[in-house]
Amino acid sequence: MAGARPRRRGGRAALPVAEVVTTYRCPHCGGALELLELRREACIACWRCLRVACVSARKLRRLYMTRQRFDWRGMVLAMYRLYLTARA
8 A cells, every 4th residue: 555644643653554455445436445454443444535434453353353263254344334434
């Protein structure tokens, strides 16, 4: 993800730990959505129209972690639904 600007948290830039391009498309501009894992939150973002929706990592672990297994499909679908309801 070249050219992405890191988010500022407490004076420091929060650089992504992991970046994954999803198969989901932005309903506003048609760009590919990327899943970003930061230290304390996960975000789904479109860099074409600069819309972002974030959820805390703690909440994601609580909702999608069961017996040492993480439900990635459910988490990405929930993040996409959050993105659809997020405001610009």
